[in-house]
Amino acid sequence: MKILRIIGIIIVVGIVLFVGLAFLLNQRPSSPFDGVAAVTAPQYPVEEASYVARLADCVACHSLPGEAPFAGGLPMGSPLGVMYATNITPDKATGIGNYTLADFDNAVRRGVAKDGHRLYPSMPYPSYSKMTDEDIKKLYDYFMFAVEPVAKPNQETGIPFPLNMRWPLAFWNVVFAPTKVYENKPEQSAEWNRGAYLVQGAGHCGSCHTERGLAIQEVALDESSDAYLSGALLDGWHASNLRGNQATGLGRWSEDDIVQLLKTGRNKHATVFGTMLEAFNNSTQFMTDEDLKSIAVYLKSLPPRGADPQWTYDDATKVAFAGNDMTAPGSSLYLTQCSNCHGRDGLGRGALQPPLAGNPTVIGQNAESIINILLNGAGRMVVDGVPDSYRMTPFRVLLRDDQIAEIATFIRSSWGNDAPAVTAAEVAKLREDTDPTSDHVIVLNMR
Amino acid sequence: MAVNLMINGKATEVDADPQTPLLWVLRDHLGMTGTKFGCGIAQCGACTVHIDGVATRSCQFPLEAAEGVKITTIEGLSPDSSHPLQKLWVEFNVPQCGYCQSGMLMAAAALLEEIPNPTDEDIDQYVSNICRCGTYTRVRAAIHKAADMMKA
Ligand code: FES
Numbered sequence: 070m071k072i073l074r075i076i077g078i079i080i081v082v083g084i085v086l087f088v089g090l091a092f093l094l095n096q097r098p099s100s101p102f103d104g105v106a107a108v109t110a111p112q113y114p115v116e117e118a119s120y121v122a123r124l125a126d127c128v129a130c131h132s133l134p135g136e137a138p139f140a141g142g143l144p145m146g147s148p149l150g151v152m153y154a155t156n157i158t159p160d161k162a163t164g165i166g167n168y169t170l171a172d173f174d175n176a177v178r179r180g181v182a183k184d185g186h187r188l189y190p191s192m193p194y195p196s197y198s199k200m201t202d203e204d205i206k207k208l209y210d211y212f213m214f215a216v217e218p219v220a221k222p223n224q225e226t227g228i229p230f231p232l233n234m235r236w237p238l239a240f241w242n243v244v245f246a247p248t249k250v251y252e253n254k255p256e257q258s259a260e261w262n263r264g265a266y267l268v269q270g271a272g273h274c275g276s277c278h279t280e281r282g283l284a285i286q287e288v289a290l291d292e293s294s295d296a297y298l299s300g301a302l303l304d305g306w307h308a309s310n311l312r313g314n315q316a317t318g319l320g321r322w323s324e325d326d327i328v329q330l331l332k333t334g335r336n337k338h339a340t341v342f343g344t345m346l347e348a349f350n351n352s353t354q355f356m357t358d359e360d361l362k363s364i365a366v367y368l369k370s371l372p373p374r375g376a377d378p379q380w381t382y383d384d385a386t387k388v389a390f391a392g393n394d395m396t397a398p399g400s401s402l403y404l405t406q407c408s409n410c411h412g413r414d415g416l417g418r419g420a421l422q423p424p425l426a427g428n429p430t431v432i433g434q435n436a437e438s439i440i441n442i443l444l445n446g447a448g449r450m451v452v453d454g455v456p457d458s459y460r461m462t463p464f465r466v467l468l469r470d471d472q473i474a475e476i477a478t479f480i481r482s483s484w485g486n487d488a489p490a491v492t493a494a495e496v497a498k499l500r501e502d503t504d505p506t507s508d509h510v511i512v513l514n515m516r
Numbered sequence: 517m518a519v520n521l522m523i524n525g526k527a528t529e530v531d532a533d534p535q536t537p538l539l540w541v542l543r544d545h546l547g548m549t550g551t552k553f554g555c556g557i558a559q560c561g562a563c564t565v566h567i568d569g570v571a572t573r574s575c576q577f578p579l580e581a582a583e584g585v586k587i588t589t590i591e592g593l594s595p596d597s598s599h600p601l602q603k604l605w606v607e608f609n610v611p612q613c614g615y616c617q618s619g620m621l622m623a624a625a626a627l628l629e630e631i632p633n634p635t636d637e638d639i640d641q642y643v644s645n646i647c648r649c650g651t652y653t654r655v656r657a658a659i660h661k662a663a664d665m666m667k668a
């Protein structure tokens with residue numbers, strides 16, 4: 070009797086689960102734009118519409134360098150395999166030309182395409198879900214009326230069956246993807262709220278700067294957790310800590326410093342490099358001063374995470390150089406290869422050549438960015454359409470793994486810097502990973 | 517932007533974008549063409565000048581950082597080519613085509629200021645300039661001789 074009862078319960082629960090599941094998997098999310106009349110002409114001035122696309126930096130992922138913008142094709146790595154960004158031009162056959170405003174909204178804020186398939190969360194819809202209805206309408210305007218249609222079919226992912234089935238993402242969404250527009254916090258200023266909206270929403274800063282959990286979800290989506298924006302590894306770079314930590318975060322930066330970096334690519338503490346270069350080239354430099362200020366206000370409100378050691382300049386290294394004391398390993402290489410631009414005092418030159426003394430990237434626990442930039446140099450920074458004239462040189466051909474490790478270790482332990490040593494093996498690994506001809510080259514990851 | 521520079525002991529005003537590399541300012545704005553352009557990326561040393569006495573590659577030295585420092589170019593190494601290195605350069609026939617030599621001289625002069633009696637290793641370290649004509653052995657010999665002369 071009892072056994073029958075248990076079996077009965079299991080069957081009932083099973084049916085309920087199955088029905089629930091089927092419902093969930095086939096459900097097209099509802100959009101506030103369901104049933105609105107088709108948009109046949111732009112509703113906003115094109116500058117306003119394109120500004121939202123700049124904020125969201127759609128172009129960085131949905132374009133291939135040197136090809137038509139938004140036509141897709143950029144490969145992105147994932148633990149499962151390579152996937153390709155899609156064509157989001159208004160081409161009717163291969164792009165999103167047939168998307169209604171509601172379809173578009175579902176893709177951008179819910180991660181569900183018009184045909185009902187779930188998008189991979191490389192598309193930062195968990196962040197975009199915080200964007201307002203109005204910004205979504207502007208974005209739609211931009212893609213429908215300002216972007217040139219390009220006929221270019223999307224490329225299948227390189228993810229093998231059965232992992233390429235998309236329905237499990239519906240569960241992922243239930244657990245990890247919020248569905249609420251950003252709500253202003255009344256206790257904070259309007260500026261702070263605008264900053265939070267931009268950073269958490271369209272700007273999707275956390276896609277790179279927040280670490281990811283086992284299910285590749287960002288472990289935090291707002292300031293309620295101190296893991297939020299505390300730095301993370303991706304694509305062979307370490308996206309830096311944007312919290313208030315004195316040594317390794319933005320603790321010593323003023324609001325103006327942050328604005329300057331996002332507007333000009335440089336300030337007296339650092340320059341943009343690595344994957345941030347693309348965010349800068351395509352997005353942040355186009356933001357208004359007010360928006361950048363808001364972002365700065367919000368970031369400066371994030372308290373430090375964990376222990377918060379101070380950093381203070383120590384001129385022992387400078388004195389050693391002045392006395393021709395080359396006993397510290399790496400000092401001789403530093404003198405010949407690095408000191409011309411970064412100085413024997415490690416203080417760099419103005420806002421154009423960044424200091425190594427006290428540079429958060431140099432003294433961070435993780436040396437990935439330092440090794441990467443020593444090997445491969447910095448990419449091209451373009452301000453107002455003009456490429457920069459001061460760029461970090463790649464040393465991949467000039468220096469061996471042990472020499473790069475020696476330099477990295479030297480700069481991480483000089484002028485008051487106090488970060489762990491770098492080994493030749495770490496350099497060798499990243500050299501291999503960033504060699505385009507290697508069989509396990511890093512492909513761009515989540516943004 | 518107007519920037520006040522101190523070049524070879526003379527106050528000089530230049531009006532240029534603060535990001536302009538010092539080498540461009542010297543050659544194009546001030547017509548001081550003794551300093552040469554080689555690579556533009558701080559690798560070859562053809563553009564070496566002294567910044568507060570330290571040999572520095574001017575192609576990667578932004579104008580905005582040049583305010584308030586003392587700049588010495590090849591034109592200012594000596595008023596009449598009488599620096600011991602310049603004399604020895606003639607005596608030893610150091611230059612071949614000559615293109616790299618103003619940079620070589622500036623690097624060598626800064627070295628002797630810092631280390632009056634340099635070893636071969638010191639020379640390798642402080643004079644890492646590139647010479648496509650391969651004058652390295654003569655450069656080295658002339659530096660050693662200059663060190664001896666200057667000691668005396
Ligand atoms: S031109 Fe300046 S180092 Fe080559």
Ligand code: FES
Binds near residue numbers: 615647649
């Ligand atoms: S003498 Fe010709 S490059 Fe040095």
